[in-house]
Every structure is written in C-alpha cells, then in structure tokens.
Amino acid sequence: MTSQQSTTAVRKSGAKNLRNAAGGRGSRFGPWPVVVLCLLIAAFSLLPLGFVVVATANAGWDTIATLVFRPRVGELLFNTLSLVLITVPLCVLIGVGGAWLVERTSLAGNKAWAVLLAAPLAIPAFVNSYAWVSAIPSLGGIFGGVLISVLSYFPLVYIPVAAVLSRLDPALEQSAAALGLGPWRVFFRVVLPQLRLATAGGALLVSLHLLAEYGAFAMIAFDTFTTAIYDQFRSTFNGAAANMLASVLVLFCLLLLLAESKTRGSARYARVGAGVQSGPTRLRLGAYQLPGQLALIAVAVLALGVPLWHVGRWLIAGGAEVWMRNDLLTSLLRTLDYGLIGAAVTTVLAFPLAYLVIRHPGPVSTFLEAVNYISSSMPGIVVALALVTITVHNVPAIYQSSLVLVAAYALLFMPRALVNLRAGLAQVPRELDEAARALGKPPLVAFLRVTLRLAAPAAAGGAALVFLGIVNELTATLLLAPNGTRTLATQFWLLSSEIDYMGAAPYALLMILLSAPMTYLLFVQSKKAAGQ
Amino acid sequence: MTTQPHDIRQGSRHSAVLRPAGPSSRTFVHDSSDAPDHLEITDVRKRYGGTEVLKGVDLSVAQGRTTAIVGPSGSGKTTLLRLIAGFSAPDAGRIALGGAEVAGPEKWVPAHKRSVGYVAQDGALFPHLSVGANIAFGLPLRGKAAARRVGELLEMVSMDASYAKRRPHQLSGGQQQRVALARALARQPELMLLDEPFSALDAGLRVATRRAVSKTLEQAGVTTILVTHDQAEALSFADQVAVMRDGKLAQIGSPFVVYTRPADRATAEFLGDAVILEAWLEGSLALCSLGGIPVRMPKVQGKVNLMLRPEQIRISSGSSIRGRVVDTDYFGPETTVRIQLEPILVDAEHPRDPHQPVGGEVINIRHWNAMLARPGTELFLKVVGEGVVFPWQG
Numbered sequence: 016m017t018s019q020q021s022t023t024a025v026r027k028s029g030a031k032n033l034r035n036a037a038g039g040r041g042s043r044f045g046p047w048p049v050v051v052l053c054l055l056i057a058a059f060s061l062l063p064l065g066f067v068v069v070a071t072a073n074a075g076w077d078t079i080a081t082l083v084f085r086p087r088v089g090e091l092l093f094n095t096l097s098l099v100l101i102t103v104p105l106c107v108l109i110g111v112g113g114a115w116l117v118e119r120t121s122l123a124g125n126k127a128w129a130v131l132l133a134a135p136l137a138i139p140a141f142v143n144s145y146a147w148v149s150a151i152p153s154l155g156g157i158f159g160g161v162l163i164s165v166l167s168y169f170p171l172v173y174i175p176v177a178a179v180l181s182r183l184d185p186a187l188e189q190s191a192a193a194l195g196l197g198p199w200r201v202f203f204r205v206v207l208p209q210l211r212l213a214t215a216g217g218a219l220l221v222s223l224h225l226l227a228e229y230g231a232f233a234m235i236a237f238d239t240f241t242t243a244i245y246d247q248f249r250s251t252f253n254g255a256a257a258n259m260l261a262s263v264l265v266l267f268c269l270l271l272l273l274a275e276s277k278t279r280g281s282a283r284y285a286r287v288g289a290g291v292q293s294g295p296t297r298l299r300l301g302a303y304q305l306p307g308q309l310a311l312i313a314v315a316v317l318a319l320g321v322p323l324w325h326v327g328r329w330l331i332a333g334g335a336e337v338w339m340r341n342d343l344l345t346s347l348l349r350t351l352d353y354g355l356i357g358a359a360v361t362t363v364l365a366f367p368l369a370y371l372v373i374r375h376p377g378p379v380s381t382f383l384e385a386v387n388y389i390s391s392s393m394p395g396i397v398v399a400l401a402l403v404t405i406t407v408h409n410v411p412a413i414y415q416s417s418l419v420l421v422a423a424y425a426l427l428f429m430p431r432a433l434v435n436l437r438a439g440l441a442q443v444p445r446e447l448d449e450a451a452r453a454l455g456k457p458p459l460v461a462f463l464r465v466t467l468r469l470a471a472p473a474a475a476g477g478a479a480l481v482f483l484g485i486v487n488e489l490t491a492t493l494l495l496a497p498n499g500t501r502t503l504a505t506q507f508w509l510l511s512s513e514i515d516y517m518g519a520a521p522y523a524l525l526m527i528l529l530s531a532p533m534t535y536l537l538f539v540q541s542k543k544a545a546g547q
Numbered sequence: 548m549t550t551q552p553h554d555i556r557q558g559s560r561h562s563a564v565l566r567p568a569g570p571s572s573r574t575f576v577h578d579s580s581d582a583p584d585h586l587e588i589t590d591v592r593k594r595y596g597g598t599e600v601l602k603g604v605d606l607s608v609a610q611g612r613t614t615a616i617v618g619p620s621g622s623g624k625t626t627l628l629r630l631i632a633g634f635s636a637p638d639a640g641r642i643a644l645g646g647a648e649v650a651g652p653e654k655w656v657p658a659h660k661r662s663v664g665y666v667a668q669d670g671a672l673f674p675h676l677s678v679g680a681n682i683a684f685g686l687p688l689r690g691k692a693a694a695r696r697v698g699e700l701l702e703m704v705s706m707d708a709s710y711a712k713r714r715p716h717q718l719s720g721g722q723q724q725r726v727a728l729a730r731a732l733a734r735q736p737e738l739m740l741l742d743e744p745f746s747a748l749d750a751g752l753r754v755a756t757r758r759a760v761s762k763t764l765e766q767a768g769v770t771t772i773l774v775t776h777d778q779a780e781a782l783s784f785a786d787q788v789a790v791m792r793d794g795k796l797a798q799i800g801s802p803f804v805v806y807t808r809p810a811d812r813a814t815a816e817f818l819g820d821a822v823i824l825e826a827w828l829e830g831s832l833a834l835c836s837l838g839g840i841p842v843r844m845p846k847v848q849g850k851v852n853l854m855l856r857p858e859q860i861r862i863s864s865g866s867s868i869r870g871r872v873v874d875t876d877y878f879g880p881e882t883t884v885r886i887q888l889e890p891i892l893v894d895a896e897h898p899r900d901p902h903q904p905v906g907g908e909v910i911n912i913r914h915w916n917a918m919l920a921r922p923g924t925e926l927f928l929k930v931v932g933e934g935v936v937f938p939w940q941g
C-alpha cells in the first residue's frame with residue numbers, strides 16, 4: 016500500500032526537471048516576492064560570517080598578528096586539532112561498525128540495538144560530561160575530551176550509515192558474490208564504498224559539533240577555541256581578542272566544509288530501485304556473536320549507562336527536595352516557550368527557501384543552497400558573538416532581548432528545518448499543484464490546499480528537531496538571553512558549575528526526557544530518507 | 548499462396564475508436580465547415596534557459612474532436628500542452644480558446660481561469676483526500692449535491708459510487724487514471740488535456756483504459772488533446788494526429804493520412820515500420836526493386852527514396868518480383884520475414900547508369916504463416932496501393 020503511494024508521488028524523470036525550471040509567466044527565478052524574501056533571509060543567515068570577515072578586516076594586520084600568533088592560540092590549535100583528529104576516526108569506527116553489526120549481520124537482538132545505538136543522541140554532551148565528572152572527578156585533558164565527544168557524537172555517524180545500509184540494494188552484493196567474492200571481501204569492496212557519502216556527512220557533523228561545543232569541554236576544563244572565545248568574551252568583553260579567535264574557528268569550519276565536499280566528489284548514492292527489493296543479506300556471525308555483543312554492550316554502558324546511572328544517583332541523593340525549587344518550573348516553561356517560538360519562527364523562515372530550491376531550481380536557488388551550507392557550519396559561539404556585537408553597536412534597543420535570542424536560534428537551526436522541508440516539498444509533485452489549478456483554484460489556494468497541506472508533516476518534523484536543538488542549546492543562550500532568564504540548559508549549567516550536582520540532576524533528566532522522542536523521530540526519519 | 552498480411556496495430560485501431568467508417572471520410576484537416584476551431588495556436592515559441600523547446604508551432608483543433616500530439620521524448624509536446632493548460636506562458640505567439648485569446652503578447656490567462664481539464668501522467672490524485680473529495684475538489688457544490696455529482700462522475704468513468712470513500716493509493720493504476728478523468732470532467736471543461744495518461748499502465752490495462760477514456764470523452768463531447776510518445780496510441784485515439792519533432796509540428800492530419808502519406812522520412816519511421824527503397828521516379832511511377840510503384844502527386848523526380856508500409860507488400864504467386872528469405876523472427880501470431888530483393892530490373896528504356904539507384908535491398912515484412920518462410924525460400928512479391936517518395940538521402 017505504502018509502496019504504491021510512493022510510486023505515484025515520487026516518479027520523476029529528467030524531462031520533468033527541465034519543466035520544473037520555469038513556471039508562471041516568464042519567472043525564471045521564481046515568483047519575485049519569494050525571491051526577494053529568500054535573498055533577505057539569506058543575507059540574515061550570512062550575518063555571523065559577515066561579522067567575522069568585517070571584524071578581521073577592520074582589525075588590521077598588526078592586531079591580527081599579535082592576537083593570532085601567540086602561544087595561547089598554538090595551544091588551543093593543538094587541543095582542537097587533536098580532539099578532531101582522534102574523535103572523528105573513533106566515531107566512524109563505532110558508527111560504521113555498529114551500523115554494520117546491526118543491519119548486516121545475524122546479531123541477536125538487532126532491533127533493540129538499532130535503537131540503543133541511536134539513543135545517546137538524546138543525552139546532551141554537557142549532561143554526559145556532568146555524569147562522567149561525577150564518575151571520575153579528575154577527568155580532564157585530551158583524554159576526557161575525546162571520551163565524552165565519542166560517546167556523545169558517534170550516533171551522528173551511526174544513524175545515516177545504518178539508514179543507507181538497511182536500504183542498500185542487495186542485488187549489488189549478490190552480483191559481487193556471483194563474481195566470486197567472499198562475504199568479507201564483498202563488504203570491503205562493495206558495501207563500504209557505498210557508505211562513503213553517509214560516513215563523510217556524519218564525520219562532518221561530528222567535527223562541527225566538536226568545534227562548536229562549549230559546555231561539555233568547559234565542565235572538564237579542556238580548552239578549545241570555543242571555550243577560549245567564551246572565556247575571553249566573559250572576562251574582558253575584549254572584542255578584538257575574541258573576534259580573532261572566532262575568525263580562526265570559522266576558518267576551521269570552512270576548511271571542514273571544503274574537505275567534506277572534496278570527499279563527496281562525484282560520488283552518488285546508489286540508486287535504490289522503485290520496486291520492492293528483497294531484504295538485506297545478513298552475514299552469519301557464528302563465533303563472532305559473543306565479541307560483537309560484548310563490544311556493543313560496552314558502548315551502550317559507557318554512552319547510556321554511565322550518564323543515566325549518575326543522573327539517577329544524584330536524583331536519589333537529592334530526594335524530593337531538589338524538585339521543590341521554584342526555578343525548575345520557571346526554567347521548564349521558559350525552555351518550552353523559547354523552543355516553541357524558535358521552532359515556529361525557524362520553520363516559517365526556512366519555508367520560502369525550501370520552496371524556491373525545490374520548485375524553482377536555478378541560479379538563485381543554487382546560491383541559497385550554498386549560503387545555507389556555509390551558514391550551517393557557524394558555531395553557536397560565533398553566532399552569539401556576532402549578534403552581541405551588532406546589537407550593542409547598531410541596535411542597542413534590542414540588546415539582550417528575547418528577539419535576538421530567537422534570531423540566534425533561527426540562525427543556528429535553520430538547516431535542520433530546511434532539510435526536512437525540502438524533503439517534504441520534494442514529495443509533493445508539482446503536478447498536484449497544477450491539477451488543483453486546472454480545477455479552477457487560484458495559485459495561492461492551490462498551494463495552501465495541496466502543497467502546504469502535504470508538506471505539513473515534514474514541516475512538523477523539522478520544527479521538532481529545531482525544538483530539540485533549542486532545548487539543549489547552551490552557548491548562545493548564555494551569551495544572549497535577557498538578564499535573569501533561566502532555561503533548563505542555563506540553569507543546569509549554573510548549578511553544576513557551583514558543584515550542586517544534586518540540584519542539577521532534575522534539569523538533566525528533563526532535558527533527556529524532552530530529547531528522547533525527538534531523537535526517535537530523527538532515527539525513524541533517517542530510515543525513510545535513505546529510501547527515497 | 549495469396550495471403551493477407553495481418554497487422555495487429557491496424558486491427559486494434561478500428562475497434563478502439565468510434566468514428567465514421569472508411570478511411571476516406573476521415574481525411575479532415577483544417578476543414579472547419581462542420582465544426583468551428585475550438586483551439587487556435589499561432590506561431591507559439593518557448594525557450595527554457597538556452598534551449599528553444601518550441602520553435603514556432605501552429606495548430607488548430609476543431610470543436611468536439613480529438614487530437615493527438617505525438618513525438619519522441621524531448622520533442623516539446625508536453626511543453627506545448629502546458630502552454631495550452633496555462634501552467635506557463637509562451638515567449639511568443641498566440642493561443643486562443645473558443646475564439647478568445649488566452650495567451651498572447653499582451654494577454655495571459657492563468658490555468659485556473661481557463662476552462663480546461665487536465666489529466667497528468669500518473670493521475671496526480673491528491674494523496675491526502677479520498678476519491679470522492681478528489682473528484683469534488685473543483686466543484687462549487689457541497690454536501691449531498693456534491694456527493695450526487697461525484698456519483699454521476701464515477702458512473703461516467705464506469706466506476707461504482709462506493710469508490711468515493713476509498714483513498715487514491717487503494718486504487719489500481721487504471722482506476723487512478725479514471726478517477727483523475729472524472730475529477731477533470733467535474734467542472735465540464737471545454738477542452739480536455741491528457742498528458743501521457745496511459746503510459747504508466749501495463750500493456751493490457753493501457754488498452755482497456757484508453758478505450759474507456761476515449762468512450763467517456765466522446766460521450767461528453769469534449770474537445771480533447773492527448774500527448775503521447777506512443778504512435779499506436781496516437782493513431783488509435785485521435786481524429787487528428789500532430790507529429791512533433793524538434794519543437795515543430797512536422798505533420799498534421801488524420802491518422803490515415805499521416806500513417807500512409809507521411810510528410811518526411813523521419814515521420815514515416817516514427818509512426819510505424821517502414822520499408823525504404825532506392826527508386827527512380829518518372830512522372831508518378833517509381834521504379835524500384837519491387838517493380839513499378841505508383842506515387843501520388845510526387846514533388847520530386849529522378850533518384851528518390853520510396854517508402855512503403857510492410858503490410859503493403861504481399862506474397863503472391865502471380866507476380867514476377869522475386870525475393871529470397873534471409874531469416875525470420877517468430878512472434879506467435881505473426882512472423883517477421885527478412886527478404887533479399889533482386890536489383891532493379893534494367894530494360895532498354897532505363898539503361899544502367901551510375902547515377903541511378905541499384906536496389907537489391909533487404910526488407911522486413913510480416914506474415915502470419917511461419918512455415919512458409921524458411922530461409923532460402925524464394926517468394927513472389929506484390930505491392931498493394933501507392934508508395935510515398937522522399938528526396939534522396941542515400
């Protein structure tokens with residue numbers, strides 16, 4: 016039933032893409048009000064990058080030289096680079112290995128493992144850090160940084176790779192087997208190369224998270240560019256020093272994007288046939304069943320068991336008293352407030368972009384895609400720094416207002432909304448809209464009753480992911496929130512900084528509980544997205 | 548030994564469409580004595596990016612008639628249909644519907660203000676609405692009145708009223724197309740546009756759905772334009788066939804005319820199997836390896852290419868034209884026979900000349916009797932009807 020519906024919705028050919036290139040009267044780029052709106056949104060999303068570029072240009076070479084070429088920056092560079100170079104391969108190893116065990120071998124309990132390996136994403140990295148510091152108070156340095164990062168971020172590789180593995184056409188593997196390759200050689204020569212895109216995409220996400228993360232590393236006193244920028248800004252409000260560090264950080268992010276797009280090269284996802292395909296072939300583990308299970312148990316214990324155990328331990332130790340504090344309810348409500356408003360604003364802003372990209376491919380939409388790709392890599396600290404500086408200097412009236420915080424959320428999480436909206440809109444063939452118009456509905460009515468209605472589930476999915484991001488956002492919220500504002504994340508941060516681990520535990524639990532359904536949604540969506 | 552070559556396509560053509568009998572009565576082109584032109588397209592051009600997709604198209608469609616626009620993919624036929632529907636605007640030229648201009652240099656009427664029905668390739672049923680709600684989408688009616696009209700429309704496309712409650716994905720491909728047609732008919736459009744509505748269906752379902760749609764549209768008396776890349780579909784469905792190639796209409800005419808008297812060699816080969824022979828034309832007689840073949844009103848003389856349809860070539864013992872069977876392909880009801888012809892007969896009046904055609908081609912014909920055509924067998928051949936000549940291409 017589902018497959019039939021998807022064939023009616025998805026069937027597309029090259030000839031139709033050509034037709035999609037233009038609609039309406041002489042509108043090569045799309046309806047002009049939408050184009051103007053999109054360009055404004057794009058300009059808005061380029062604010063952080065623009066800020067960094069302008070700040071660097073204004074600083075002058077001497078200032079740059081004194082602020083950038085110093086031992087402190089060398090130390091940060093070393094820390095950040097080693098963090099990325101050690102963490103990313105480990106995440107790829109666990110992510111790809113886990114995905115392969117779950118999707119392609121006779122692993123016992125593979126359905127449960129599939130969910131368990133995605134679940135650590137529901138535990139914010141700084142909550143993970145808090146749990147590990149509770150377990151090993153002396154944790155710190157590069158070892159601590161890598162440990163927490165790997166356990167928090169390997170699902171970012173696991174989820175897309177598992178999705179591709181479960182949808183990969185088994186005919187490819189069967190053909191390889193027919194050409195005389197054994198199961199292991201089939202995996203290395205046929206399956207693994209197909210995972211390149213998903214792995215590279217996941218690795219990019221892990222790297223960007225590593226560059227942007229503040230809370231998890233600050234908690235174990237491991238210095239990276241992001242923690243240094245935050246400290247610099249908080250201690251001295253010294254614009255120039257923080258801005259120069261931010262420039263170096265942004266440079267890193269852009270280099271990562273470049274590296275990832277080089278890895279992608281001309282590779283394409285294997286085309287998954289429209290017809291029903293047989294399930295994936297599973298390799299019999301035999302004697303390897305036990306080591307496989309033990310490895311996954313170790314990962315699950317470290318990534319899920321330890322944080323949940325320590326959050327639980329502090330909750331029990333705190334008893335009912337920690338739940339009675341007034342701040343808990345106000346922070347929860349405030350978090351929900353920001354989450355819902357931010358998700359709504361972000362989705363609304365992303366909609367015209369997604370619409371233009373899907374319905375009017377052309378120079379404008381290509382430009383918008385590029386802008387989105389670049390701005391998606393901007394760390395929260397850079398976004399916050401840019402908005403603080405711009406509002407202080409140019410619009411002091413809105414400095415430290417909720418408006419600016421929501422704007423920061425929109426900048427940070429627009430890519431999440433956009434990815435979902437694009438997928439959703441792509442599922443609504445242009446023919447449906449046209450059919451409605453041929454039935455006498457004006458374009459706007461046709462759009463509302465058909466396209467918008469059908470894209471609504473995707474928009475809701477995107478909004479949910481933005482909500483999840485906002486709930487767990489710490490860096491920008493700390494720097495931009497109006498004075499006295501308490502969210503779950505900031506309050507958790509405040510209490511754990513004061514070593515009130517018992518008081519922080521309810522906040523940790525609430526954040527995990529709010530994140531869990533969204534993580535599941537993300538997991539389910541990734542499986543669907545890989546099939547289409 | 549006299550046998551009738553049997554062409555399946557022709558057989559289905561006669562049974563598929565209700566039309567005045569006899570080929571001669573179907574030779575209408577721009578003769579608007581009985582019905583006024585409903586759709587008038589004048590020198591329409593359209594460009595996408597750097598490619599000119601339509602390079603000046605002129606087409607008239609008479610009231611209540613069925614026109615098929617047929618052409619290979621990329622020829623611009625779907626673009627033309629979308630211009631007629633009002634989904635996009637032409638760069639130049641005019642389109643008039645029922646005498647009123649809907650697209651021109653100063654005027655453009657969008658799709659929802661034109662009285663056109665549109666059925667897309669895959670039906671484009673709204674997946675979030677039931678069959679009934681899909682059909683009622685364009686109706687101004689609500690409640691009981693709408694339900695009654697939906698029932699009537701379902702009946703028009705030979706579907707039970709109980710289908711109204713179903714969801715589009717619960718229907719077969721053919722049913723989806725019929726619902727799409729019912730939805731398009733709901734507002735009683737003056738003009739129905741069909742964009743390859745049968746091409747996504749299986750072979751068996753395609754013929755049945757095509758017949759049902761054709762019958763429904765005929766009963767409703769709607770002017771219809773069908774876009775297709777399938778020549779058999781075009782020939783069987785329409786009163787008028789417009790052959791499109793490279794953004795231009797290569798030929799417009801009745802199915803019989805475009806099939807038997809194609810305007811050029813590419814059209815001839817696109818519309819069906821063609822036997823192309825070297826020939827020497829003098830007056831209205833073409834001399835080729837199959838003897839002297841009459842040609843109607845030739846525009847060229849001398850060395851030419853002569854086109855015959857395979858079914859015009861019959862096996863007949865009373866003939867002096869000989870050919871030897873090279874090999875055969877068995878298809879069940881019929882067999883394709885490859886025959887090596889003898890070179891063109893040279894007599895005193897036509898001395899062999901290096902500029903003259905040589906002949907002796909290998910041709911394909913079809914025959915029902917597989918036993919008759921063993922390789923090496925010598926056959927006597929006869930040509931029925933006229934040939935068509937094209938300027939010499941070698």
